[in-house]
Amino acid sequence: MSWSVLKYGGSSVADSQLWGNIQKEITTKMDQGHRPFLVLSALKNVSNLLEALLHQALAGVHSKAIFQLKELHFQFAAELGVNGELILSGDFDELKHHCETIARLQTITPKLHAQVVAMGEILSTRIAVAYFNNVGIDALWLDARDFLIAENQAEHDPWHHYTSNQCNYRAPLTAQLLGLAENQLGITQGFIAADPAGDTVLLGREGSDTSASYFAARLNASQLEIWTDVPGIFSINPRDVSEARQICEISYANATLLSRAGAKVLHPRALAPVQEKNILTYVKSTKYPELSGTLIHNSVAPLTGVIGMAKEEAVTVIKDFSHGESVLSALMIMGFDQIELEYEQDDVVIMSYRNTEQQQPLDEQLARQFSINIDSGQTLITILGSSDDCRWMEDVNRHLASQYGERVCQCLTNKRQGLMSILTAEHFASELLAQLHVGLIQNRQDNTFGYQWNELTQIV
Template identity: 30%
Template structure:
């Protein structure tokens, strides 16, 4: 890097890229940052990744009619956006989108018999490839000097498909090799990386946030801004709590706690690369870019200013009892946690007593069924479904009791700064109110 040192990384998620109007709005937003070198990281548009996962299932299931219909829907939807943006001048961009659809189809034809994780990573990122192709062309046509860059050639990873690990040194070297002298805005894909030998990898669902953090870390950026469909971070989900309040400032550590407990804040892996370089992250409104947003950085002074409430639904409670009437001591708990690690299941809450251990887990998956089978060999397992886990950071007793009123507490855990209670899901409303 020379005279155009990188200073900011912008990331736009799928909710900010639903249609042509959103892309026009993105262009206006970029025009407000003239002369400032930027990297823009984009997710796939709207629900494209979900559609690509369904396409993958159809390809692997040999469901030709379903596969063809889904592929055509992807093609039609993206070309409709191209047409709305470029009108009669759409041909070059449309041709690039058509070429990507043809490449995607060819990958599915040749990879359907490979292991699913490998097949997944070679095909699922075409949503990001199409969104960045369209957006970079629109920015260039709008007079913003833009360069499209393939993230598969920037972020170097191992071959752990669907959850690739970053080679930080190699990624830093790749980025430093880029010519930054032209000061063009660089547009690249979130979620994607690549091995040293050129195989595409992904960083896990929601990994576009992580992509922005990786680039910021390696480029020693001044700041990362996540542009979302909300004005910032809140002390409760504003779609569920009618009196949620915005958080102006929280620390990296507090944000990691919230993500650990299930808050849909920032991809959990995103914070460590930023924390190591002390790079602040701001969450701002895509629709109202002049509003201040919420900032995450190293300063913990505002952590705990207000309680923060997290709901985690469709939970499963497994309560384990020893078959031989033994105490559930450290050895038994070590064994139980080992089972969780081996099958790759995260416990949202663990509550233990002398003769039982209770595990609160996410909704059923194949891995959960494997866990129950393994535990049943040594323990009596009682299972309850359709539960809601309430987590409150920095609780006060009045708030906790108000949120619990009229609900049966099936399990509870509390320490100095976090309280959790588990309720039957049918006792929990769609709309909540924070007691004051």
């Protein structure tokens, strides 16, 4: 019996009306001879509420916020026929204890940050296990921290250690090692892991995709399914451009590049484990499970033209960079992440500030401290297309030069990967993005793309 790992995101998990679809998908997998394994995110927006709770605890005004989180989860549990107060009281006691520690110490350490924010996934999976047991599916709650062990880097960079760590995914897992009985459904948390000392660590915001990929690789699953609020990966975020086109299939490498460039449907680290094991990966819509979504695999025909675009706002650009790893390491310890895209222009570094506990340092301060040419607040627009025929890059360059001139700050390219990035002012980015999508993708007539986003909403 082959494993099938299913990950459901916060929008899916938080909608009680969609749990019938989730249950149906689980039973279908069982009927087809698969052994499903479920990875869940926190309820939608709960991670944000928990990050806000950290600062409320620092000010000693966390009691009301905890009460509101209780009400949110108790109400949701009730909609699923579950007694939330009965199954969640111990977890809320733990959350209260962490908040009292922050109030007493008058500091939010990275370790406490991880302990508090991890509670969202703990709570959602408790409810899920109770729900499935109520509807007749034997389910077992599994603590992801017992199975996903993160790398130990706390001494050098505690912020990334506790909030954006990575795990080994090559050690095999079996039902016996998980403690699952025959035909029992395993349910665990996305986003969280433990370090070698047993401390809770996080895998980066939206890191539940990566958790699911870790489990899929370690279980040697036949497939991984990422269930979300959109039916697949689109040529651009449909919330930015309603004419975004559904991508029918895409390679692991190109899907990873889009996610690194800012596409939000997948976490940038999500695909390496399944790519290594060549595990078929599907991105589908929980609300519209009948739609085919996007298939991610290795056997994809070479690209013709452009397949997708992504946007990353508020990036920090370092030009004429020649300082080496020591400066980059220092910036990362401050809370910056390097955007992992490679360009032929190797003297440019692009970073994004992720530390939610500290204000971003001013450019002037960093320029003096490290003697670097730094500029924050730009938007990075990235276009991904054919690496075999890069004439599309020439077309884009001509279009930018004739229409936009100085409003484009810089163009960066990697012809080997079929990658082109444009740095521009934030106030101009949305207009440029939409116009590039019209010219490069919107009216393409080939098998690369399925429906437009605005057409899908009418079909279903």
